[in-house]
Amino acid sequence: MSRRRIGALLAVLLGLLVVASAAGGAKPSHEGGAKQGGGANQGQAAKPKHRTPGPHVLAKAWALVDGRTGEVLTSHAGNERRLVASTTKLMTAYVAMKDLPLKKIVHAQPFEYEYGDSVMGLRPGQRISVHDLLRGLIMLSAGDAAHTLAIEAAGTVKKFVGQMNRYAAALGLTNTHYENPIGLNSPTNYSSALDLATLTEELLKIPAFAKIANAQEATLKSMRPVEHIHSINELLEFAPWVTGVKTGHTWKAGYVMVGSGEKHGVRLIAVDIDAPTDETRFSDAFELLRWGFGQYHKEKALKQGEELASPSIKYSGGELPLLVAHPLKVGMRKGQRVEVDVQAPSQVTGPIRDGAPLGTATVSVDGLRAGTVKLVASRHVPDASSFDKARGFIGEHLVTLAIALAVAVCAIIFAAMLLGRAFRRIRRGKRVQQK
Numbered sequence: 001m002s003r004r005r006i007g008a009l010l011a012v013l014l015g016l017l018v019v020a021s022a023a024g025g026a027k028p029s030h031e032g033g034a035k036q037g038g039g040a041n042q043g044q045a046a047k048p049k050h051r052t053p054g055p056h057v058l059a060k061a062w063a064l065v066d067g068r069t070g071e072v073l074t075s076h077a078g079n080e081r082r083l084v085a086s087t088t089k090l091m092t093a094y095v096a097m098k099d100l101p102l103k104k105i106v107h108a109q110p111f112e113y114e115y116g117d118s119v120m121g122l123r124p125g126q127r128i129s130v131h132d133l134l135r136g137l138i139m140l141s142a143g144d145a146a147h148t149l150a151i152e153a154a155g156t157v158k159k160f161v162g163q164m165n166r167y168a169a170a171l172g173l174t175n176t177h178y179e180n181p182i183g184l185n186s187p188t189n190y191s192s193a194l195d196l197a198t199l200t201e202e203l204l205k206i207p208a209f210a211k212i213a214n215a216q217e218a219t220l221k222s223m224r225p226v227e228h229i230h231s232i233n234e235l236l237e238f239a240p241w242v243t244g245v246k247t248g249h250t251w252k253a254g255y256v257m258v259g260s261g262e263k264h265g266v267r268l269i270a271v272d273i274d275a276p277t278d279e280t281r282f283s284d285a286f287e288l289l290r291w292g293f294g295q296y297h298k299e300k301a302l303k304q305g306e307e308l309a310s311p312s313i314k315y316s317g318g319e320l321p322l323l324v325a326h327p328l329k330v331g332m333r334k335g336q337r338v339e340v341d342v343q344a345p346s347q348v349t350g351p352i353r354d355g356a357p358l359g360t361a362t363v364s365v366d367g368l369r370a371g372t373v374k375l376v377a378s379r380h381v382p383d384a385s386s387f388d389k390a391r392g393f394i395g396e397h398l399v400t401l402a403i404a405l406a407v408a409v410c411a412i413i414f415a416a417m418l419l420g421r422a423f424r425r426i427r428r429g430k431r432v433q434q435k
Helices: 003-035 085-099 130-139 143-154 157-170 193-203 207-213 278-293 386-396 398-434
Strands: 061-066 072-076 105-107 127-129 217-220 227-230 242-250 254-263 266-275 297-302 307-309 322-324 328-332 338-343 357-365 368-377
Touching: 061 193, 061 278, 072 193, 072 278, 085 130, 085 143, 085 157, 085 193, 085 207, 085 242, 085 254, 105 143, 127 130, 130 143, 130 207, 130 217, 130 227, 143 157, 193 207, 193 242, 193 254, 193 266, 207 242, 242 278, 254 278, 266 278, 266 328, 297 338, 297 357, 297 368, 307 338, 307 357, 322 357, 328 357, 328 368
Parallel strands: none
Antiparallel strands: 061 072, 061 266, 105 127, 217 227, 242 254, 254 266, 297 328, 307 322, 322 368, 338 357, 357 368
């Protein structure tokens, strides 16, 4: 190859290298401009948006509600009608607790279940209390418990479902309809995140339900043999302030969770529907609750040792200051007001030991009860002596005694007048006879 050809080839190669270098340098310049705002104002940094970050939730629908007021703190697709799987059993529990005594002993109904269904393993005809059935229903999500409760409460499953829908209408659950008491997939068995929160709010007002929902384990004493169960609700293990409530899952509904928590008198209810995995339904609910409690600040409503009442001491005289037994903090948001209602006697009688409970102070936030503290005696009050009781009796009944004395004096004067008049008549009679 001649030198001329070699030189031309080198020139072509060099030109290609220059073009490639220019093209390669243009790309980073364009990307950098996009990051700065499209290249038009490359010397100006983008202004950050100042706002409180919301909860990071992976479920397709969710809601967080203040369980005291029903106020919605945050939600996404909260009114969207969705399959809710075994959280349907929350309404099953609501109807059963309205229509059946907890202590009633019933017989388990035959139940056909499919592989993978949650059950207690009840034998047909087995004796069990309604209370223990509810434990199995909520803690184990047992379909056989739901089936037995339905028939026991209404006679047939169909009639029970009618009851479920009537109660849903009465509670104002406009995006809810039931087709079965278990949560089996059906286009007409649905609810929404906000409706589930409203239903749970009502259920948690029932102490027996709140205790069941918050239990990690329970002993079913009405069964023979006695059975010990553990809740499948793993959310209860996340924090000591978590108080429930119910899990749910089917392939079509996805993973569903209704959770609740309580701090400083604030009760929050979190619902997430169609979470991608078993783990995320729990983490979603916990994230909602954690974020929600972060919207409240702690207010020391009552200080330990604070005097809130001073009843008088009967017979002995003086007053007995009543003090707050222990401090009370309440959760509240900006703009809410705190009120204290004191219930204490106006008068006390010894003997009273130091620290004896003699009243209560109830703290309310915007008119809703947030907590109650005992009021205790600030010192020992001995039993009054006989002299003190007599003096106290006279002091308390002084007006009555004075009136009685005045009446007695008047009676004596009147009697004396009558006697004097009678005596004068006798004397006049004697004078007449002497004449």
